[in-house]
Amino acid sequence: MEPHILVVDDDREIRELVARHLRKNGFQVDTAADGLEMRKVLKTARIDLIVLDRVMPGEDGLSLCRDLRKTSDTPVILLTLLGSDTDRIVGLEVGADDYVAKPFNPQEIVARIRAVLRRAQALPPSAEKTREHVFLFLGWRLDCRSRRLTAPDGSVVTLTDGEFDLLQVFAERPGIVLSREQLLDLTSGRQPGVFDRSIDMQIARLRRKLAVYTDAEEIIKTVRQRGYMFAAGVQAEAST
Amino acid sequence: MEPHILVVDDDREIRELVARHLRKNGFQVDTAADGLEMRKVLKTARIDLIVLDRVMPGEDGLSLCRDLRKTSDTPVILLTLLGSDTDRIVGLEVGADDYVAKPFNPQEIVARIRAVLRRAQALPPSAEKTREHVFLFLGWRLDCRSRRLTAPDGSVVTLTDGEFDLLQVFAERPGIVLSREQLLDLTSGRQPGVFDRSIDMQIARLRRKLAVYTDAEEIIKTVRQRGYMFAAGVQAEAST
DNA sequence: GCCATTTTGTAACGGCGTGTAACAATCTGC
DNA sequence: GCAGATTGTTACACGCCGTTACAAAATGGC
Structure with missing residues (x-):
C-alpha cells in the first residue's frame, strides 16, 4: 500500500529526477507533462498526492491547482521557483497544501510529502473540520x-x-x-x-x-x- | 447604585485629587493612606474597584495587590509612575486589571475604571470563565x-x-x-x-x-x- | 453658513515575536 | 575515539501591530 504520487512538470528532466527520488523512497510514482496528461492519469489511477510545477507553458500549475480544488481534495504540493513571498501567498490562496522552492533538496520534497500525507490521513473523516x-x-x-x-x-x-x-x-x-x-x-x-x-x-x-x-x-x-x-x-x- | 471606588495612596494630595474627579463622575469614593486603612475599609464597606498607588512607603502597592488577589477578585487599577515596560509587566504579573501611568489625565482614570467595571460585570457568573x-x-x-x-x-x-x-x-x-x-x-x-x-x-x-x-x-x-x-x-x- | 472643538482617518515609526540560516555542541554506532 | 547525524544556540530579518502625530471630517453654537 505505498502512496501513489503524481508528478506534473513540463521539464522532462526535473520530472524524472523527482520521480526517481520518490521511487527510491518507496513511493509509487506516475508522471505527466501537462494538465491534459494529469487529468487523464487522475481518471484511471488512485492518486494520493500531486506534485505540481508552479509555472508551465499552457495551463499554469496555479490554475490547474485551483481547478483541481473544485472537484477534489487530493493534496497538492507546488514546486515554485524562488521562495519569493508573493509566490508563497499565491500558492496558498490557490488551495495548495504545501510548496517546495526550486532549487530543491530531494530530501525536502520527500519530507514534505510524508508530512502532508500523514496530516491528510490524520484527520480523514471530519474531526477537526467541525x-x-x-x-x-x-x-x-x-x-x-x-x-x-x-x-x-x-x-x-x-x-x-x-x-x-x-x-x-x-x-x-x-x-x-x-x-x-x-x-x-x-x-x-x-x-x-x-x-x-x-x-x-x-x-x-x-x-x-x-x-x-x-x-x-x-x-x-x-x-x-x-x-x-x-x-x-x-x-x-x-x-x- | 453608583459603583464604590477605594483610592489608596500615601500622598494625600493625589488621593483627594483622584477622589474629587471620581465623585464628579458619579462614583462613590473612599480613600485610604496605606494598606492598613485599606483593609479596614474593605472589611466594612462594599468596594467595587480599588485604585492603588504602585509605590508607597511601608507596604508597597504591588505586594498589596498580590496579597489582595489571594482572597478577593475585586478589580485593581494600579497607579504607576512612568509607563515603563518593566512596570507594565510587573503590574500584570501581580494580578492587576489595568494600570494608569502618572502623570495621568483624570479622564483617563475614569475611562479605565469604567472599562474595567463594565468588563467585570460583563462576565460575572462564570460564562467565559469556563x-x-x-x-x-x-x-x-x-x-x-x-x-x-x-x-x-x-x-x-x-x-x-x-x-x-x-x-x-x-x-x-x-x-x-x-x-x-x-x-x-x-x-x-x-x-x-x-x-x-x-x-x-x-x-x-x-x-x-x-x-x-x-x-x-x-x-x-x-x-x-x-x-x-x-x-x-x-x-x-x-x-x- | 462659518468657526472652534471634538471625533475619526492615516502615515510613519518602532518594538516584539518568531522563522531562518549558520554554526556549535551533543549523541550514536562503528 | 571518529564520522555522521541530530539537536542546541546565536544572530539576523521580516511582518504584525500599538503608538504618536497630524490631517480630515463631523458636530454644535452663533
Whole structure:
C-alpha cells in the first residue's frame, strides 16, 4: 500500500529526477507533462498526492491547482521557483497544501510529502473540520481556516490574525454597533494599558484590504461616538 | 447604585485629587493612606474597584495587590509612575486589571475604571470563565488567561503566545512523546512552507524561561529521533 | 453658513515575536 | 575515539501591530 504520487512538470528532466527520488523512497510514482496528461492519469489511477510545477507553458500549475480544488481534495504540493513571498501567498490562496522552492533538496520534497500525507490521513473523516466555517456577505467569502478573503470578483487577500479576528467578530454580529472597547474585548486584543484608538488602526487596515473591491465603508460603517458596525447580511456555512 | 471606588495612596494630595474627579463622575469614593486603612475599609464597606498607588512607603502597592488577589477578585487599577515596560509587566504579573501611568489625565482614570467595571460585570457568573484553567506541575503554575507562569519559588515569567501554546500542548499530554510535526500541528503554527526545526527554537525559548528555576530538561525532555516529551505529572484546575 | 472643538482617518515609526540560516555542541554506532 | 547525524544556540530579518502625530471630517453654537 505505498502512496501513489503524481508528478506534473513540463521539464522532462526535473520530472524524472523527482520521480526517481520518490521511487527510491518507496513511493509509487506516475508522471505527466501537462494538465491534459494529469487529468487523464487522475481518471484511471488512485492518486494520493500531486506534485505540481508552479509555472508551465499552457495551463499554469496555479490554475490547474485551483481547478483541481473544485472537484477534489487530493493534496497538492507546488514546486515554485524562488521562495519569493508573493509566490508563497499565491500558492496558498490557490488551495495548495504545501510548496517546495526550486532549487530543491530531494530530501525536502520527500519530507514534505510524508508530512502532508500523514496530516491528510490524520484527520480523514471530519474531526477537526467541525469548526471550519465560511462567512458569506455581499458576495464576499471569508474562509476561517486559511484566513483568506475572496472578493466578489474572485480576487483574494490574506488577512493577518488580528484583521481576521476583527472581521469575524463583525461578521458574527451584523447590524450591531460595537464600541471600541467591546471590539478590544472580543478580539482578545485586550491587554491592560492598550488604548482603544488602536482598534481604529486595525479597522483602517482591514478596510484597506476590503477596499480592493468595494467601498469599505459600506461593509464596516463608522457610527460616530459609538463605534463601528458591520453592515452586511451574513450567512455562515460549515465548509464540509 | 453608583459603583464604590477605594483610592489608596500615601500622598494625600493625589488621593483627594483622584477622589474629587471620581465623585464628579458619579462614583462613590473612599480613600485610604496605606494598606492598613485599606483593609479596614474593605472589611466594612462594599468596594467595587480599588485604585492603588504602585509605590508607597511601608507596604508597597504591588505586594498589596498580590496579597489582595489571594482572597478577593475585586478589580485593581494600579497607579504607576512612568509607563515603563518593566512596570507594565510587573503590574500584570501581580494580578492587576489595568494600570494608569502618572502623570495621568483624570479622564483617563475614569475611562479605565469604567472599562474595567463594565468588563467585570460583563462576565460575572462564570460564562467565559469556563475555559480558564490553571495547570500545575512540579510546583509550577500556568495561568491560561494571563499566560503567566509561576515558578515554585514564586518568580514569574510571562510567556508569549507561541510559547504558551507549546507549553499547554505539552501540559495536556504528559508522558507522551510528540514529534515536531505533531507539535506544529497542535500549536496551529502549521503553515505551508514552515519547516519543523522552528519548533526547536520555540522549545529552546520556552526552556530558557523555565530555566529561571529548574533545569528545563527535567520538564521538557528531548527524545532523540522522535521529538519532545513533557515529563511532569500535571493536574488541571478550573480557576473559579 | 462659518468657526472652534471634538471625533475619526492615516502615515510613519518602532518594538516584539518568531522563522531562518549558520554554526556549535551533543549523541550514536562503528 | 571518529564520522555522521541530530539537536542546541546565536544572530539576523521580516511582518504584525500599538503608538504618536497630524490631517480630515463631523458636530454644535452663533
